[in-house]
Amino acid sequence: MTQTAQVSQIKSGKRTDIRRENERLILDAAEKVFAEAGFGGATMQLIADLAGLPKANLHYYFATKEDLYRRVVSQIFEIWLDAAASFDNAPDPASGIGAYIDAKMDISRRHPHGSKVWASEVMHGAPVIQDYLETTLTEWTNGRIAVIQRWIDQGKMNAIDPRHLLYMLWATTQHYADFGHQIETLNAGKPLSDRQWNEAKASVKTMILRGIGAI
Amino acid sequence: MTQTAQVSQIKSGKRTDIRRENERLILDAAEKVFAEAGFGGATMQLIADLAGLPKANLHYYFATKEDLYRRVVSQIFEIWLDAAASFDNAPDPASGIGAYIDAKMDISRRHPHGSKVWASEVMHGAPVIQDYLETTLTEWTNGRIAVIQRWIDQGKMNAIDPRHLLYMLWATTQHYADFGHQIETLNAGKPLSDRQWNEAKASVKTMILRGIGAI
DNA sequence: CCACAACCTGACCATCCGGTCAACGAAAAT
DNA sequence: ATTTTCGTTGACCGGATGGTCAGGTTGTGG
Numbered sequence: 001m002t003q004t005a006q007v008s009q010i011k012s013g014k015r016t017d018i019r020r021e022n023e024r025l026i027l028d029a030a031e032k033v034f035a036e037a038g039f040g041g042a043t044m045q046l047i048a049d050l051a052g053l054p055k056a057n058l059h060y061y062f063a064t065k066e067d068l069y070r071r072v073v074s075q076i077f078e079i080w081l082d083a084a085a086s087f088d089n090a091p092d093p094a095s096g097i098g099a100y101i102d103a104k105m106d107i108s109r110r111h112p113h114g115s116k117v118w119a120s121e122v123m124h125g126a127p128v129i130q131d132y133l134e135t136t137l138t139e140w141t142n143g144r145i146a147v148i149q150r151w152i153d154q155g156k157m158n159a160i161d162p163r164h165l166l167y168m169l170w171a172t173t174q175h176y177a178d179f180g181h182q183i184e185t186l187n188a189g190k191p192l193s194d195r196q197w198n199e200a201k202a203s204v205k206t207m208i209l210r211g212i213g214a215i
Numbered sequence: 216m217t218q219t220a221q222v223s224q225i226k227s228g229k230r231t232d233i234r235r236e237n238e239r240l241i242l243d244a245a246e247k248v249f250a251e252a253g254f255g256g257a258t259m260q261l262i263a264d265l266a267g268l269p270k271a272n273l274h275y276y277f278a279t280k281e282d283l284y285r286r287v288v289s290q291i292f293e294i295w296l297d298a299a300a301s302f303d304n305a306p307d308p309a310s311g312i313g314a315y316i317d318a319k320m321d322i323s324r325r326h327p328h329g330s331k332v333w334a335s336e337v338m339h340g341a342p343v344i345q346d347y348l349e350t351t352l353t354e355w356t357n358g359r360i361a362v363i364q365r366w367i368d369q370g371k372m373n374a375i376d377p378r379h380l381l382y383m384l385w386a387t388t389q390h391y392a393d394f395g396h397q398i399e400t401l402n403a404g405k406p407l408s409d410r411q412w413n414e415a416k417a418s419v420k421t422m423i424l425r426g427i428g429a430i
Numbered sequence: 431c432c433a434c435a436a437c438c439t440g441a442c443c444a445t446c447c448g449g450t451c452a453a454c455g456a457a458a459a460t
Numbered sequence: 461a462t463t464t465t466c467g468t469t470g471a472c473c474g475g476a477t478g479g480t481c482a483g484g485t486t487g488t489g490g
């Protein structure tokens with residue numbers, strides 16, 4: 001029962017709590033502002049206002065605007081990598097790819113801002129995450145290509161180019177986040193309901209899984 | 216054979232030519248810069264340098280940065296609308312949607328910058344083209360939904376939600392433009408060759424057309 | 431040839447933005 | 461209790477940016 005005693009998890013203490021809380025506040029605000037305004041259009045003042053902190057305080061936690069941005073981009077990438085676990089340990093494409101679609105669609109719904117920031121970053125030539133693309137993403141991609149190729153060799157799905165299948169999976173699932181505004185406008189200006197999200201997931205899964213001959 | 220005599224087409228004359236030429240120069244440069252830097256990150260100076268004109272000259276042809284941007288966005292939208300013609304007059308989904316995929320993939324290859332500008336615009340909440348989304352795009356979408364529904368009713372394809380099919384078509388085809396940098400990185404840093412583009416088109420068509428039971 | 435209109439552009443300005451800093455308050459260590 | 465470390469913040473600065481403008485040049489119609 002000393003000062004650092006705590007029921008569970010990571011470090012605690014008033015100082016640590018304040019830091020964690022403020023970093024979270026700033027990162028959440030930054031994600032939204034970067035998504036809605038782009039890196040160039042975002043301002044530290046806007047992020048500060050949304051976070052409810054003075055601008056100078058942001059620079060205490062994150063040295064530069066680019067540092068803050070880098071952290072936001074890394075976050076969504078981590079989330080996507082985690083979702084990729086659905087891919088492994090699956091006996092066949094219907095369950096593996098099906099679970100992957102479910103996971104990515106859920107992320108599109110829960111982290112639309114992060115998805116947009118990533119899209120923006122890649123569209124602008126990936127100035128700050130080029131190394132991620134060349135290392136982690138490349139390795140991950142090659143690993144899944146091997147898995148898909150194995151399924152093809154085992155006759156569990158049609159012989160399509162695994163690479164283009166992956167692109168289609170990314171494109172389609174992320175579209176629901178990145179182009180969410182367009183989809184909403186075409187949905188009479190209203191966000192998709194729970195039911196509609198489920199229909200979207202079902203439609204995507206049906207089309208893709210049929211498209212590759214997995215069902 | 217007066218001064219305005221001309222072999223063909225629209226107005227000519229030195230004055231008119233200069234205007235057309237400079238507007239084209241500026242629009243092309245702007246499309247590229249807006250695509251690579253986003254609206255906020257783009258500067259009039261950058262566009263001017265790329266166009267090879269003094270900055271003040273840009274403001275002679277386009278009053279504000281936003282005016283210029285609006286023109287760039289309208290351009291790609293027009294191009295996409297034209298491509299949509301492939302959809303009509305098609306007897307069945309295999310030819311109609313197949314032609315549409317071909318057209319959109321070709322646009323992704325030929326106008327990657329425009330596609331990115333559009334994506335960026337929509338991601339940021341479509342501040343300057345909300346009216347397009349609500350009028351022209353909505354009407355166009357409803358028209359195609361009707362066409363697809365007819366094909367379904369005629370038993371020419373599976374009963375999938377036409378809306379989600381359209382989203383998948385847009386997402387997948389535009390992905391090759393918007394995420395071109397990522398695709399290039401995953402392709403050993405090299406742009407897709409002619410052969411690879413054809414493979415991409417073929418893969419996309421196979422997966423989608425099979426996915427909806429059109430082939 | 432003249433007068434008017436269209437086109438061109440260097441220099442300039444007001445504003446905004448990322449980032450700094452010094453001074454201060456609060457927690458924690460000794 | 462004292463010192464040290466960490467967190468806080470208003471005020472400020474240099475540089476960049478969108479936009480203006482006055483004075484020029486070039487084309488065109490009469």
